[in-house]
Amino acid sequence: MRDWPLYEIFIRSKNGLNHKHVGSLHASDPQMAIQNARDVYTRRNEGVSIWVVEANHITASNPDDAEVLFDPATDKIYRHPTFYELPEALKHM
Numbered sequence: 001m002r003d004w005p006l007y008e009i010f011i012r013s014k015n016g017l018n019h020k021h022v023g024s025l026h027a028s029d030p031q032m033a034i035q036n037a038r039d040v041y042t043r044r045n046e047g048v049s050i051w052v053v054e055a056n057h058i059t060a061s062n063p064d065d066a067e068v069l070f071d072p073a074t075d076k077i078y079r080h081p082t083f084y085e086l087p088e089a090l091k092h093m
Helices: 028-039 061-074
Strands: 006-012 021-025 048-054
Touching: 006 028, 021 028, 028 048
Parallel strands: none
Antiparallel strands: 006 021, 006 048
16 A cells, blocks of 8 residues: 555535535555545545546645735735625625
């Protein structure tokens, strides 16, 4: 098992919803990863689709780079509608 690759597991709980990351597991190949993910993460029939991705194929940003990576969004005030006046009829927005 030490030589088996690590797989990241994503489950879609209902048709039309996004897949969500639910955990990781080691498996000898993708088919075994799907079967093990089914046994481990969908014991109560909550899944309709399983994705498995070998962890070494995932590229992620570094949390230390968050300021540089996400900073440009702060100068786009039009993405945050804080300056709009809402009508009185909209009480729960």
